[in-house]
Amino acid sequence: MLRDITIGQYYPAESPIHKLDPRVKLFATLIYIIALFVFKGALGFGIITVGLVAMIAVSSVPLSYILKGLKSIVVILIITSLFNVVFTTGDIIFVKYGPFVISDAGIRNGIVIIFRLIYLIMGTSLMTLTTTPNQLTDGLERSMRHLAKIKFPVHAIAMMMSIALRFIPILIDETDKIMKAQMARGADFETGGLIKRAKAMVPLLVPLFVSAFRRADDLAMAMEARCYNGGVGRTKMNPLRYGKKDAIAYMIIFAFLAAVIVARILLPWPM
């Protein structure tokens, strides 16, 4: 079950976007999200669309692969949009029933929110699609390293993330094994009501936790044996270093943000 989720899973390729420094991609994603929520008007919308399409084209991730990720959130999209439609009042009211109204502004909002969410998912998943989990943790650690001065445990969090990434597949495998073993002892995970099913999880969860703790214990010892002593004094095999392409990318990002803001001021119509 858990294995079927493909949204945002790394897609290996050799595109310019794949080769960018993860910090650039993190920053670009942040700017992209801001742009999505400040834009107003068809022009701004057009700029963002052009930006997103261009990024997808350059990334060499197939569009179908990105769209497949959207499938899992279709229900959320529809519900959010529906709420916007029926709860927004506007100048022209088409239908009114109790607290529900359908107005011109409502319909407009409903459409805009759908696009905003779809663009949001597509844009952010583009980052995880083109960045390996390790690069991502690395980028986060470096981007937030100034927070360490105010005693924010940046390194510890980054280390926790990379260990989690390493052990998730192992624990999924283990869950599968324990499940089979208990099924062989007649356990039934599939039928029965909610309470019965929750009870049936005990023989699965207890061994899983025991195993996770045992692994954590072993891993801590192995890390200590390899001189791990927190983040102080650590070096990196491949430290992040900005190149020329990263500088260009930063310029494009700022230009993009500026264009969206200018469009909002000049032509805030019709949305």
Place this chain on the structure above:
Amino acid sequence: MNIITAKQLVHEFIRRDEEGNVDSITTALDHVDLDVKPGEFIAILGHNGSGKSTLAKHINTLLAPDEGTLWVDEMDATLPENAIPIRRSAGMVFQNPDNQIIASVVEEDVAFGPENLGVASADIRERVRTSLKSVGMSKYRNHSPNKLSGGQKQRVAIAGVVAMEPKCIVFDEPTAMLDPNGRREVIATAHKLNQKKGVTIILITHYMEEVVGADHVYVMDHGKIVMDGTPREIFSDIETCKHYRLDVPQSTLLADELRNAGLPLPKGVLTREELRDRLLDLFVDPVRRGQYYQQLNPVSFADRIPKHREYVTDKTKDIIVDHVSYEYSSGTAYRVKALDDVSLEIPRGQFVGIIGHTGSGKSTLISHLNGLLKATSGHIYVNGEDIYDEDYKIKDLRSKVGLVFQYPEHQLFETTNFKDVCFGPRNQGLDEKTVELRAFEALEQVGFPQELFDASPFDLSGGQKRRVAIAGVLAMHPEVLILDEPTAGLDPAGRDEILNLLARMHEEMKITIILVSHSMEDVAEYVDRIIVMNQGKAVYDGEPREVFKRYLELEQISLAAPQVTYLMHELQDSGMPVNPTATTVAEAAETIIAAFGA
């Protein structure tokens, strides 16, 4: 100057109850002395709980001694400020390959140690490159560790230690969780590092055959060093080795049998080649050969040679696997044929061994027999009924065919052993009285002590836990008991206990037992029949001696026949009239002695 000097080392594990009062004290190290010179290859042998891992952790300063002194690379290990420098010069490889790899990419994991030491980036890259090369894993540098075999993961872990450029590496039971291929890879890597790079090696293990190449061997028991000397000196004293629950290699055992029978063989024969040459020396002269035979003591091996049992096939009682194939990810480009047209008939009451290396399809096959996996094509009949029939109750099948998975103790979850065993029969819908009766019986059958019935399964030793897990399946009264690698991770004594238990259950309860293993030597003495799996096919199927006749073909699919089989064939090829189908030590001794009289 020694690299490691331990004097009168003592370490105690103190267990406290909830109020903080001392519950029990276990002396894990009891006045241990150890001297290791630079460049030596040292082995420490001992059964589980003998204190050998505790000693290893001291060398790496993961544990601190309660008494005594310990110097590692001229640094006092009792001072906390020396911890990091000592860990830098004495690295450590642990038992579980999964739980010591930190990163999700091989080369990043190898870089972890040097990164912690603050080595410059360019140097780290160079160290990662050379250390992966020294363990032969260069081409996997960008792989995820999850996709590697156990032996490969363990080699990555070794590379991770090598990258820190230590003077000494402590291997803490590095092969306990590996299959025979992985074990060979790891031991060969340790020897290579010792010879080529001059790294001091301390190998901790419970397999005697792994210490043959060591310079010096220590044997530990109850926290004390009880034997020490060269491998030959240690192997000379088989009785003492057995007393300390060590696993003596077949060739050494056979040499000892023959010497006791009166053949003039020296003590402490280490390898098969050595025994072969010595035997041929004695045999070569026909006159002397006859004299040796005259002087032999009358020893009978007959009662120790397993009797061949006959089983009648009966379609209404057997398990029949009829042209079964199984594909993973069927219908996609990634499909893997895990089973490829397998047909078998297993008569009621037979003791069957299914042998194959990791990934040969043996575990997939047994998952079919109790319906956990459904064949892509083919049929399976149990007691004459097709288990894929629409009205067949798969839940009934699960109680008829009991399946004990690898490391079954990992599935224990209840607060007491007794309650855990009740889980299976309760799921069968039996009334509470019957459930408890069944649990009681099952725990008795596996020889579990009554006073521990109400203890927590998490407080037991590995071997005891495994007994409880097997009882958990036995309590469902299966007609067929399938066990997947029931001896994995146990020490030799624990392994023999479990195998003897199964043999006894087979004898007394008359149930069919199917034993899945990657070790020929382990099962050869116990089973009636061996089925060899390779690449999803059942390639050989027959009595052990019949299957072992194919020892050369077996080697090609990286399975080894018992040492004795090789020896018998080599002797026969050199002109000694022995019966080459001998598989056990007793059989081999009998036919060798007969050859001297011929």
